[in-house]
Amino acid sequence: MNGRTLCAALALAIAVSVAHAGDSTVVLGPHEKVAGRSQGDYAIAWWQWVMQLPDGVRAYQDLSGAQCGLNQSGPVWFLAGTEGTEHVQRECAIPADTHVFLPLIAMLAHASPGQPLSCQQAQAAVRANNDHLAQAQVLLDGKPIADIDKHRVRDIPCFDAFKNAKYIERHALYTPAATDGYWLMLAPLPAGVHQLSVRTRYANPGKPQGDLEEVFEYRLRVGDAPPAQAAVVITI
Amino acid sequence: MGVSGKWSARVALVWVSGCFLWLGTATANGTSVPTKPPAYADAPDTVRAFLVAAKHAEALHDPLARCLAYPDYPGNAWPKGLAAAYCHYTHDPVITLATVREALDRHALAGLEARFKADLERHFVKDGFSEVIHRDLRAFDASQEAGRLSQRWVEQSPHSAYALAARGWYFRRMAMKARGGAWAQDTPAENMQRMSEFAGRAIDMFQRAIAIEPRLMDAYVGLSDTAGLDSRSELEERAFEEGMAIDPACKVLTGYRMSNLTPRWGGSYPQMIALSAQLKAFLPQRPLLALNTEWAQVDLADMTSREVSYEQGLKLLKPLVLRSALADVLADVALWADHVQPVDRWEQLMLLLEAGRFQEGTQDAALLRGRLLLLVAREPAWAQPSLAAAVRMDPGDAYAHYLLAASYWNAGEPARSESDYVLAMSGTSIRRDALYEVTEAMLQAKRPSKARRYVERLNKEYPGDGPGWYLRAGVLIAQGSNGDQVTSALRKFVATADRSNLTQAMQVQEAERELKQVDAYMKRMQAKP
Numbered sequence: 001m002n003g004r005t006l007c008a009a010l011a012l013a014i015a016v017s018v019a020h021a022g023d024s025t026v027v028l029g030p031h032e033k034v035a036g037r038s039q040g041d042y043a044i045a046w047w048q049w050v051m052q053l054p055d056g057v058r059a060y061q062d063l064s065g066a067q068c069g070l071n072q073s074g075p076v077w078f079l080a081g082t083e084g085t086e087h088v089q090r091e092c093a094i095p096a097d098t099h100v101f102l103p104l105i106a107m108l109a110h111a112s113p114g115q116p117l118s119c120q121q122a123q124a125a126v127r128a129n130n131d132h133l134a135q136a137q138v139l140l141d142g143k144p145i146a147d148i149d150k151h152r153v154r155d156i157p158c159f160d161a162f163k164n165a166k167y168i169e170r171h172a173l174y175t176p177a178a179t180d181g182y183w184l185m186l187a188p189l190p191a192g193v194h195q196l197s198v199r200t201r202y203a204n205p206g207k208p209q210g211d212l213e214e215v216f217e218y219r220l221r222v223g224d225a226p227p228a229q230a231a232v233v234i235t236i
Numbered sequence: 237m238g239v240s241g242k243w244s245a246r247v248a249l250v251w252v253s254g255c256f257l258w259l260g261t262a263t264a265n266g267t268s269v270p271t272k273p274p275a276y277a278d279a280p281d282t283v284r285a286f287l288v289a290a291k292h293a294e295a296l297h298d299p300l301a302r303c304l305a306y307p308d309y310p311g312n313a314w315p316k317g318l319a320a321a322y323c324h325y326t327h328d329p330v331i332t333l334a335t336v337r338e339a340l341d342r343h344a345l346a347g348l349e350a351r352f353k354a355d356l357e358r359h360f361v362k363d364g365f366s367e368v369i370h371r372d373l374r375a376f377d378a379s380q381e382a383g384r385l386s387q388r389w390v391e392q393s394p395h396s397a398y399a400l401a402a403r404g405w406y407f408r409r410m411a412m413k414a415r416g417g418a419w420a421q422d423t424p425a426e427n428m429q430r431m432s433e434f435a436g437r438a439i440d441m442f443q444r445a446i447a448i449e450p451r452l453m454d455a456y457v458g459l460s461d462t463a464g465l466d467s468r469s470e471l472e473e474r475a476f477e478e479g480m481a482i483d484p485a486c487k488v489l490t491g492y493r494m495s496n497l498t499p500r501w502g503g504s505y506p507q508m509i510a511l512s513a514q515l516k517a518f519l520p521q522r523p524l525l526a527l528n529t530e531w532a533q534v535d536l537a538d539m540t541s542r543e544v545s546y547e548q549g550l551k552l553l554k555p556l557v558l559r560s561a562l563a564d565v566l567a568d569v570a571l572w573a574d575h576v577q578p579v580d581r582w583e584q585l586m587l588l589l590e591a592g593r594f595q596e597g598t599q600d601a602a603l604l605r606g607r608l609l610l611l612v613a614r615e616p617a618w619a620q621p622s623l624a625a626a627v628r629m630d631p632g633d634a635y636a637h638y639l640l641a642a643s644y645w646n647a648g649e650p651a652r653s654e655s656d657y658v659l660a661m662s663g664t665s666i667r668r669d670a671l672y673e674v675t676e677a678m679l680q681a682k683r684p685s686k687a688r689r690y691v692e693r694l695n696k697e698y699p700g701d702g703p704g705w706y707l708r709a710g711v712l713i714a715q716g717s718n719g720d721q722v723t724s725a726l727r728k729f730v731a732t733a734d735r736s737n738l739t740q741a742m743q744v745q746e747a748e749r750e751l752k753q754v755d756a757y758m759k760r761m762q763a764k765p
Contacts, residue, residue, distance in 0.1 A: 053426075054416065055413060056378070056410060056413030056414035056415075056416070056427070056430065057414050057426060057427050057430050061410070061414075061430070062430070063430075063433045063434070063437065064433060066429065066433070067426055067429065067430065070426060083380050083383065083384075084380065084383070084384050084387075085380060085383025085384050085386075085387055085406075086383065086387060087387070112631065112632075113630070113631050113632020113633075114627065114630070114631020114632045114633070114637070114659055115631050170632075173632060173662075
């Protein structure tokens with residue numbers, strides 16, 4: 001990538017109650033929409049949510065989950081992974097009747113000042129590692145979610161990952177961005193506590209982030225958080 | 237602090253580009269860019285002697301040898317051995333993230349551990365004393381790479397004091413990143429909360445490291461500093477005292493302490509001066525402490541420059557150049573001088589070169605050093621490393637790209653200048669100059685078709701720019717275009733030229749003479765039966 005920015009998103013295992021673990025009604029198929037929006041749309045919205053805050057305070061850098069409710073809104077609750085720098089265990093209260101969306105492992109490439117990038121280049125950059133997914137274990141309340149490889153969300157149009165970032169002065173220099181990766185959309189979980197654990201890894205030796213490994217767990221308390229106030233606005 | 241451009245952009249190329257028609261001819265004939273002797277041949281004796289010695293040192297490939305061979309700042313009264321100790325501190329080989337990665341990949345952690353241990357031992361011997369252990373651990377910054385490697389290292393060696401300290405420094409720097417640089421009242425609560433979380437992890441790591449290796453000074457430094465960041469003053473004090481009990485002359489522990497004693501962080505100048513007096517007793521054995529002993533005045537100068545004026549700040553800071561070799565002070569004196577008239581450019585250049593001897597410094601410093609080497613000393617090749625560093629540190633700085641491009645061109649590498657000229661075009665205030673100069677550079681690189689593309693953009697975007705039309709005529713000549721196109725460009729030049737500009741006025745005269753001859757010729761041709 002030679003200086004271009006790549007960010008790794010993190011996987012999140014979402015745990016539902018034991019009774020629902022592995023239940024296909026809990027895990028939406030990659031082509032299923034929520035509130036009329038595709039999962040590609042939500043992947044874009046997820047990056048814009050993450051990049052809304054500056055480096056150091058982003059959701060994937062949260063050590064404990066204490067800030068998992070920051071800037072959430074609408075019918076879909078976003079969870080984050082890590083950037084591969086920490087095996088985290090987070091606790092997060094989420095409202096009932098809310099879908100949950102998270103990257104299991106994903107890449108973002110975007111232009112930056114002095115390092116312009118075409119959409120085509122960005123898309124090629126994010127594609128490479130995702131063609132080499134070596135491990136993907138996702139447990140929901142202790143039960144595996146199968147066929148993770150089918151949850152790849154790709155061929156997403158280029159977008160502005162920093163659309164909501166007030167700390168960026170010249171947005172044009174940071175576009176375009178592209179993303180590719182493995183994501184999960186979960187139907188609203190029953191009220192109560194759920195355990196979600198994720199372990200994913202690329203095996204693309206010698207490439208940027210080619211050995212990225214995501215290990216994280218969420219303890220989700222469903223029904224403990226107030227419902228989001230505003231609707232999610234997604235613009236591609 | 238930012239350095240505003242005080243020279244007009246095209247000054248950078250004055251001695252190369254000369255007049256446009258010469259340029260066209262030179263290109264057509266394959267004449268290379270004329271070289272001139274370095275302009276500092278006319279500089280004052282002290283300056284010339286310094287620059288000649290500095291240039292000689294710069295030719296050395298090995299960074300430590302280069303630093304040791306560098307001339308000391310003229311007239312200095314630095315403690316004996318300070319410059320050499322500073323060179324060793326900043327340029328001795330250190331453990332890098334690449335070293336750690338390789339050891340982790342090869343599962344050769346025993347060797348890595350031994351290397352850290354050897355460097356720690358050097359902190360406690362008389363012969364071969366070194367504080368390089370601090371720089372070994374300095375590799376663990378707030379980068380993703382540092383986070384991933386320290387995570388892997390601790391996972392594989394959970395009882396390694398060095399791995400724990402490395403992880404502690406990663407968390408410490410993440411804490412600072414989360415906090416940001418704004419005043420506390422301007423920092424969002426979520427940033428403070430996140431800072432505190434990272435600080436908690438860092439403190440845990442440092443405490444575990446100390447429990448395993450109680451002589452690991454960097455763990456005390458990290459513990460004290462992180463506790464201070466997180467407003468845990470009792471722990472901050474205790475960690476500092478415990479570290480001082482092991483080595484009261486540790487450059488890094490006392491340096492952090494000095495910084496934490498500044499009034500802005502709750503300390504006071506009397507406290508700083510008291511610590512300074514304590515440290516001065518160790519100067520004969522530990523000359524590096526001279527980098528810490530003047531800190532009270534450095535801070536006072538800094539505050540004065542912010543709250544009163546650069547001029548008043550400079551009066552306090554400048555005398556320190558002769559007492560301490562601190563690279564930040566050398567660079568700041570040069571940078572602040574830009575705001576105080578008259579500016580001694582030679583002095584600025586010497587200060588920045590001396591600062592660069594010890595450390596790369598800030599983007600501002602690298603940019604100004606490169607600019608002075610290019611425009612004042614007329615050393616384009618020498619300017620390139622500084623300008624390349626400025627570009628690397630801020631890839632979005634269009635002016636830095638512009639100067640780097642100009643340095644390539646002026647060093648006789650016009651083709652190499654193209655990509656940086658293109659990046660310079662993102663700067664609205666220099667876009668026209670970048671377009672103009674890249675056109676000229678492409679002509680000299682014998683790439684007239686590229687020159688044509690750039691001059692087309694120049695003429696389209698700046699139709700009222702006379703020299704742009706004059707340049708177009710030159711490009712067309714170089715391309716062997718027909719006379720109509722050339723005369724059309726010249727007519728537009730005559731119509732748009734700034735005749736109050738001497739060069740343009742002369743070019744207008746020349747163009748009008750040429751056009752007159754063309755018109756007369758055409759009339760004669762038309763008159764023929």
